[in-house]
Amino acid sequence: MGQREVDHGLVERVQQGDKKAFGLLVEKYQHKLGRLISRFIPDASEIEDITQETFIRAYRALSTFRNESAFYTWLYRIGINTAKNYLAARNRRAPTVTEFDAEDAEGFESGNLLRSYSTPETELMSKQVMQTVNAAMEKLPEDLRTAITLREIEGMTYEDIAQMMNCPVGTVRSRIYRAREVIANELRPILDTHKKKRW
16 A cells, blocks of 8 residues: 555545544654755754644644545645745745755756765865755745755655646656756856756
């Protein structure tokens, strides 16, 4: 039985009144959801509050969940919307991350450029690469930034991202392609890569 089927089984149990089943879903996705929200909100206490609020909203809306998408796709959509609403209520714009950890680096095709440095010179270059990627992501329109974050950092499929962003898969591919182009253009002077090479 795959993860999607396991989640759907737990959702059905919750819909039948089993609160413990929802606790299992919270345990399973709490850390991952918090990590996603941290891409929009840097403060740890705010992340915790928004993660909790997301689960509360999900629990209240679970009766409307029809198993047409993966549970985590549905949950993440609620999480992103909750984070955006939180920022909008405080007249703040979602910041991007200030650094990537090793797990994030694995999501990039050129992740080895961020992993294998050991000298002061290469560590400096690694820091420049991270700062450049973050600065490039900061400049991206929200739809491009969300798409590439979900794909490259969260590792979600194009189909799941399309469901979460409520748009066609082709639109998701286009947004990710455009975001990668912007980031690649910013990285070229640092990595000295050819114009046709994206990463």
